[in-house]
Amino acid sequence: MSMPPPKIRIAIVDDHPIVIEGLKMLLVREQDIAIAGCFVDGAGIRSFLGTNEADVVLLDITLPDINGMELCREIKKLSPSTLVLVISNHSERSIIMQSIQNGASGYLLKNASLEELTGCIHEALSGNITFSKEVKDIISRPTKNELKGVPQLTKRERQILKLLAEGRTSAMIAEALFISPLTVDTHRRNLMQKFEVKNAAELIMAATQQQLL
């Protein structure tokens, strides 16, 4: 007689009990999968991996006690053969890339379907780096925002940008900085040129989107 195939041992780390519950319920239907443990923080999974083994860790990157990226690195150090799949709400390209750099074998958004989830688990086990469909889309099209890097501003420009965001006019800014309003005007136009925008309103919008305000 033949042994039953060993099940894939999965650990879940997520600070939302609801999400854990959801993942668990979705996964227990799979015959080849066994839930090895569920944890709401980094401490939980770490102590677990000290005495137990897991083939795959489903990891949320927003956790109460530790940044998910770091935790991912730690897990790979503690147990190099364990694969980490990040399951997150963050759809920023940079975060996805960072996860992979920290040793994750894949990245899924929380709106992924069961098929995507199990698909990614198996893909990862066969050595590939995998993404859910939506994540693939994000990777394939770097948004314009990320293409043209953040404009390089001078000290004076940053100063003036900040004052503009406070609703000051060129005249007021000039007074505050002890320079001619005409100079302020020049800086202001240079700012608009650097951000490729048409007026102050759009300038503030662009600047805030790039976290410069």
Added chain:
Amino acid sequence: MSMPPPKIRIAIVDDHPIVIEGLKMLLVREQDIAIAGCFVDGAGIRSFLGTNEADVVLLDITLPDINGMELCREIKKLSPSTLVLVISNHSERSIIMQSIQNGASGYLLKNASLEELTGCIHEALSGNITFSKEVKDIISRPTKNELKGVPQLTKRERQILKLLAEGRTSAMIAEALFISPLTVDTHRRNLMQKFEVKNAAELIMAATQQQLL
């Protein structure tokens, strides 16, 4: 013989299948609760409420097709006796308050426990406005930024605000919306008045800080 008590009919709206699954599994264990329907977008719950009834809607505020706040208002209009509990990841005080202003009977973060969830459902049904523990904490310590309430904008004002943020002039906005540029000017001035700002740049700044853009 006595009839069994009628069950609480609950509808779930969340764009994450995993979350829906989690909530469902947590709630079916409760004897006095029945899941009436689950939806991943606003259109789903709207058409459902057209022909069905629900006592409580568990509502996520980030949905693919419509803003959860608006949806909440719509639900209360369609079916005033239906209670809405917002279940969200956003822990900003302003968003919590806005939800209540839009007719929600409570606000829970997604990391709430089952006890909190069922507790809030029953509290809401008995006419109270309820929050999960963490949300209560957030409410109890207001940050300076959030003290001055979020201005209540009309649909048109939101439209114009958005176009302003894209750098459009009043004339361009007028053309896009098929109204007179003079009308756009009026709206624009009303916007500045509501935000208590002096010009478009500061308006955009204020609006982004209040998560309205």
Added chain:
DNA sequence: TTTTTTCTACTGGTTTTCCGGTATTTTTAT
């Protein structure tokens, strides 16, 4: 010490915004 960048400032003109009103119509709520 050159070279480059940044900051400064100007002319002159056009466009747009901003202000303080007023007022009708349409939509929504009571």
Added chain:
DNA sequence: ATAAAAATACCGGAAAACCAGTAGAAAAAA
């Protein structure tokens, strides 16, 4: 049905922003 809120539109005028250049001084980098 009526009241309130929202959307529409206008006038006239002042203030500010925006555009297209040019250009000298100061500071930073090579």
